[in-house]
Amino acid sequence: MDEQKIPFWRDDRVLKIVGQVIVLAVILVIGAIIVNNVSVNLRRLGLPPGFGFLNSPAGFSIGDTAIPYSSTDTFGRALLVGIVNTLRVALLGIVLATLLGIVVGIARLSNNWLVRQLALVYVEIFRNTPLLLQLFLIYQAGFLKLPSIENPLRLPAATYLSNKGMHILWPASSLRTTIALILIVASIILGLILWQRRLKVMELQGGSVGRNYQIAVIALAVIGVLALLFGLEWEAPQFTGNSVDGGLYLSSEFGALLFGLVFYTAAFIAEVVRAGIQSVSKGQWEASQALGLQSGLTMRLVVFPQALRVMIPPLTSEYLNLAKNSSLAAGIAFPDFFQVAFTINNQTGRVLQVLLLIMIVYLTINLIISLIMNGLNQRVQIKER
Template structure:
């Protein structure tokens, strides 16, 4: 006669008493509820659209847009399709996000570190900047930069030229801001933007590979979904990388060339690729030098010399191989300005205003994050660095700041995503970003649902890419316990 403990009823009872079963069951029920809710919403939406005589779909994207875009790196014309207009808006938004992240990080780190400066004036300036900018709404700051600062520039026929008309390095007028810049074509700039997005996608690809290799699917429904999504993402990412990096065609709705073809088509673009390739030996040499110093007690001087040589080579490429051009203001035979400017890098007033506003606004929050991260490092680390004879600057750069990164990076992730989302405020000052173009599109087509879904998906993907890559960076700087 079988024992009672081996009966089916006993097995079910033990399963019901298992805490792990209830955790998975609860997650499964929540997932079913969310799927059912989304299905109900989509069915209701479809019924409402049918009652209005319309049907959900994205076929309207192939229709001619019929409106012009003030500035675009794509060769866009008013008779092009809505899909090209939206792609032009995405590229314009990425221009703001990429430059804004770089500049805001630089400003934030500088202001955050300056709050620990021994210089009284520098300390007060950093604290005044953070206190003022963080407490003024971003939209108000954008209006200030655009209307009070940039829109007060002189007329195109009487521009501000620095230092003089014979050697102009800076030209300011209501037509735009002209700076010395590399002789890149619009396709080359577009290639650089696509390359930056490709690097974010590569980070997501590496993360998916690591999830599969480490077998993180064990341990619950959430981990199982994570594993399944990682498997599904790999072919999608490979296809996306092909279009972003290697696509040569401008037909079939893909209106931009891939990053590498766009860069290879320009001699200066090839040097940009060389600069990116130089990063690999720099990282390897730096790690090798650190390993020799820590594990073998060597000086690492040969590796340091090699790193210095590579950096010098990179500086020479930047200075002499990118074809830098200074802006030249057009003048007639009588020596009067004509309003035209040739050469150099042109920034529209709208682009300059949105980038400047986002830079200083986000930089103020980043400064507080940096200050909190530095304060998280114990005072003993400062004292130990000074006992070795390091100055305050060297102690900050070599001892304190590297340890503070583990506290700085997680909230920095949120600030980067906030900057990406806040870029949609460019509509207020007339910069044609994704939201501005999408707003015009759904007003003309009467398709707000489809257009808003496209916008939501775009901002969601961009923020997910930022989050994934920042999380990987955060894992890299965390202390490794043994």
């Protein structure tokens, strides 16, 4: 009996290819219909394609700029200002939210009842209300209710607080400051390298050798602190009667967005930290206690490094959320990238081009954060032989 050939309409291999071709065809047809409609509508509205408009003058001013910008600059420059603002708030937000989140997460596990309950209340309140509402509340009922710029609140360390924002002590941009900054960074890097070398030497030779290294590190630390205190040219804000000049100016929109993002994200990070610490088995605590480690050292040297392995993947998604949530700046008129792009869309009507730019920028930011965190994740994983 010769073997029966399977007819092609029942052949699994053929069916798979045909199925995919059909799906692709359906999607292409729907896509073509949509593209056709969009182009018809765009032509009806008289909107030309292309990105040439980025080179024409913007004509609107931006309230809070970290790089020089005036309303005669181009749309492209305005977008760059927006990107810098987004990155500024996202980076600072990630750092501060992580710090606050770790503190609250550890407080959730404190053996002090009151601290535990306060941390729980904090987490529940901030996780169960929308971020936009918190931003509105912080901005409108917080920052805007501060005294006006003619009569600002004076806080210690020459800090002025008004409903326009905050002026804080900041190193002026001068040659002296640059040299001091280089000194500080160099001494930190050198110090870290020496410290690692010292640990290695101690590991190899045993006992507490490496005294020379210790002295060198202390000397570097002294240089760094001296440069920080006296090298930098600190510039204090000056109150001139009806405004404040000098120092670093942080607008109240920036402050509200930063505070909102930090408080909101820290509540989620706190839960990540708590879950991470709880995932470390109890035996690890007990073993390090049996070895005579104090509880602070146990946390730092034994528990936290292990918890970090569990924490980094969810932490990554919280960072991504923070970066994406920074676009809620639109609700409180902070000129972040989205807000600037939206203003440009309103002025020029280039919907598709502006949306494409927004997609590219946010996907790139997300990709960068993911790559960095994945690299970190690989570093903290258990190195098995």
